[in-house]
Amino acid sequence: MAYKINESCINCGACEPECPVDVITAGDDIYVIEEDGCIDCGACANVCPTDAPQPQ
Template sequence: MAYVINDSCISCGACEPECPVDCISAGDDMYVIEAESCIDCGACANVCPVDAISPE
């Protein structure tokens, strides 16, 4: 089950460098996680200051 970023994302970028498989990138309005590449480690969710990342 991949992690997802919800509308609470403030585009701070804290999650992107934490991803060990580089599946997080800046989208138009917020960061997005490429579900096919996500390894469900949760590293991104642990650093999100607004709790915008959770398991799908």
């Protein structure tokens, strides 16, 4: 199961440096997680102020 960032993302960037496999990138309006590379560790979710990364 991978994480996906939902529409509550405020584009703050807190999640990107926390990802141990570097699969989070800035999108047009929100950050995006490359689901195939996500290891489901939850590090991004732990630092997100809006709980945007959610397990899928």
